[in-house]
Amino acid sequence: MRSIKTSTQVCAIIGNPVSHSLSPAIHNAAFAALDLDFVYLAFRVEDVGNALAGMRALENFRGMSVTIPHKMEAVRHVDAVEPVDRQIGAINTVINDNGKLLGLGTDGPGALKALSEAQVTISGKNVLILGAGGAARAIAFTLGQQAHPAAIELMDINPDLRNRLAADLTAGTDTLIRSNPLTDHLLAQAMDLSDIVIHCTPVGMHPRTEACLVPAPLFRPGQAVLDIVYTPMETTLLKNAKSRGVQAISGVEMFIYQAALQFERFTGVDAPVEVMRQVVMEHLRP
């Protein structure tokens, strides 16, 4: 990698744990590919307030990626938040603009980009979102505000989480929002109505890779499915979808694009997406 100079701008991921993060490898490879005077580090953080106060004072600390468990808490410690991210209630990115910290999220836009790069049309389509946690919130708000779906249906086993997200989306977007418990019968009905399925729960993630919320027979050709889980890259959900001729988009694509969008906010230049994809693939390939 490029050597550090006194002019080098610094970016970093903060979270706890951060030991398994791919972000330093991805962003440093991208900086190197474009010969940018940036470096990307990883910091283990519990006290997110003081970490962000420090970022403000360390003047060339340009950008942060914020991960678990700090995505919601970080909103309270920045100086400005993009309106959609305030509605989502979480951020994964902080930009230090001459001592003013701007918070924003790239998880929703990363999912949207993964879908649009795969030629999936969202406008006028019915979207089913499985899960109502942080990722579901980010993706539902982004799609609801920017992609003009006909409707978004939410399903989750937790009624409080689901009802709150449904109410927030109804208030915060122009999209028709439906919300239902995640039962076999209602899932079958929802799958039948849906053009696009976005899986936003941890089910199927390594090591419990056999688990899957949607049995293969519920898929039908013409649908597209995005699974935000990316370990493994091809989840059982995606395998089930493919077995029925459904377009299956891996969470790896969303992961790459959320990082690419962060990179563009850090540096102001287009991300070298293929370089970033290659680093991710090298690390995740079985």
Add this chain to the structure above:
Amino acid sequence: MRSIKTSTQVCAIIGNPVSHSLSPAIHNAAFAALDLDFVYLAFRVEDVGNALAGMRALENFRGMSVTIPHKMEAVRHVDAVEPVDRQIGAINTVINDNGKLLGLGTDGPGALKALSEAQVTISGKNVLILGAGGAARAIAFTLGQQAHPAAIELMDINPDLRNRLAADLTAGTDTLIRSNPLTDHLLAQAMDLSDIVIHCTPVGMHPRTEACLVPAPLFRPGQAVLDIVYTPMETTLLKNAKSRGVQAISGVEMFIYQAALQFERFTGVDAPVEVMRQVVMEHLRP
């Protein structure tokens, strides 16, 4: 240099300006030479309190070098300070020990090491210190507490600064302290009495390299002189000393050893002094 990992420990210099600092080049070369999982950055900082609060929160932010204008202010924001550095009233190093910040100074020990590595015996000798600013305070306290000189004589054109340092040294060391205005007559007397001369003012620093406080005829063989100015590496003061057969020690040596001592506090391992010297020489050679 070695690539950044999530386990990489971070060190940095903070100050304003930091653009001309050699510290990133020196420390990164030393980390690389020993294949240590560390990286060293430079941060422009005005708000030293929040920079240090951030260091505490960014848990693997292991070490800081503190430079102008923050050496005194930083004392107020760390959790503990070495006793001698509290007496000096300034620090140039902060170690983050699991969220507890320890402040200390390596300028005085760096000067002491430069003298001892040059085989200069301080014990029982008369030391003349020209100047009474931050560097003079650090060196006088370190020598007074650790090197057993017969006496330290202070000379400075600023009587308040000089009298305060003399009083602090008398209270804080067992060494006999003399203090005099910097006049031609008194300087000649002091030079006649002194075995070791340490120049701690900016006089002779680039670009006004012809300036010099001590005319050549005042030196006498058997003396040793250390000039803390290191741009140029051989000041007019050192040239004058050499012309009289006096042992002349460049401020570069003190600069290298203060960095080496920081490195050892950051990493816990012996500093590769020759690697660090080579980097400094490459940058400073005319």
